[in-house]
Amino acid sequence: MYGYLVADESALDEAEKARYQQLYCGLCHALGTRYDLPSKIGLSYDMVFLVMLLGSLYEPAEDTGSERCAVHPMKEHAYCVSSSTDYAADVSVALAYHKLLDNWVDDRSISARAGMAALKRSYETARLRAPHACSAIERELARLGELERADSDRIDEAAACFGRALGEIFAWRDDFWAPQLRTFGLHLGGLIYLMDAACDYEHDSKQESYNPFIASGIDPAHARDAIANVAGAAADAFERLPLERDLHLMRSVVYAGIWTPYNRCYGTETESGDA
Numbered sequence: 001m002y003g004y005l006v007a008d009e010s011a012l013d014e015a016e017k018a019r020y021q022q023l024y025c026g027l028c029h030a031l032g033t034r035y036d037l038p039s040k041i042g043l044s045y046d047m048v049f050l051v052m053l054l055g056s057l058y059e060p061a062e063d064t065g066s067e068r069c070a071v072h073p074m075k076e077h078a079y080c081v082s083s084s085t086d087y088a089a090d091v092s093v094a095l096a097y098h099k100l101l102d103n104w105v106d107d108r109s110i111s112a113r114a115g116m117a118a119l120k121r122s123y124e125t126a127r128l129r130a131p132h133a134c135s136a137i138e139r140e141l142a143r144l145g146e147l148e149r150a151d152s153d154r155i156d157e158a159a160a161c162f163g164r165a166l167g168e169i170f171a172w173r174d175d176f177w178a179p180q181l182r183t184f185g186l187h188l189g190g191l192i193y194l195m196d197a198a199c200d201y202e203h204d205s206k207q208e209s210y211n212p213f214i215a216s217g218i219d220p221a222h223a224r225d226a227i228a229n230v231a232g233a234a235a236d237a238f239e240r241l242p243l244e245r246d247l248h249l250m251r252s253v254v255y256a257g258i259w260t261p262y263n264r265c266y267g268t269e270t271e272s273g274d275a
Helices: 014-034 037-042 045-058 083-107 110-129 131-149 155-170 178-199 203-205 212-216 224-239 247-252 257-268
Strands: 063-067 077-081
Touching: 014 037, 014 045, 014 063, 014 077, 014 083, 014 247, 037 110, 045 083, 045 155, 045 247, 063 212, 063 247, 077 083, 083 110, 083 131, 110 131, 131 155, 155 178, 155 212, 178 203, 178 212, 178 224, 178 257, 203 212, 224 247, 247 257
Parallel strands: none
Antiparallel strands: 063 077
């Protein structure tokens, strides 16, 4: 379920694009220093959203630097890191490991099995560093697996599994903001799950794989209003948080960027005739 929490770069100015890239490079840097090279398989802009969200809410001190890497060997690039970056690196490893596990269980993918072996030690470390988040991921994905094996048509329940997992990931600290972060994660995670299922609908139909839209007999092309309601609940929970740093960047994710994969599959409201 990667590729949804990504900014709409057409709405960003050059300074914001540079900041976004620095945070991405910072996450890459943290994965390399806290873990190892294979752990960078978990690098994604989705987890940069987590860096921004927690960085904006808690305002941890940021460190900046520049370095060369395998992707940019000829030129140094700037990066920005904080304690929220370190936490996002831990979560990145956990999510990457479970994505590979899911691919192995579903398809018996040899590459997924090899990836799991490469990440095994890093995942064990991530479980020690972020036990609350990793426990939630394990618990909720196990429940989701049960629904999939039962070919459940309870689409809201399936979406809630990923929502609860993301809610616990967002609840970085057990403090005043944890309940609101859980609420935001619940709605946003449910939205990501629904959009991912909608975008995988055709592939899953051909492969006869589980998909909640198939199980419930719902055509995702006609589910835009229902998905938009979940998006609205996520946006409302987001706006209730006192965020300032990187706010415009995050809004470009929550209000626009997150719709990009769905719109690529089914067109915009105007194109699909829903306007």
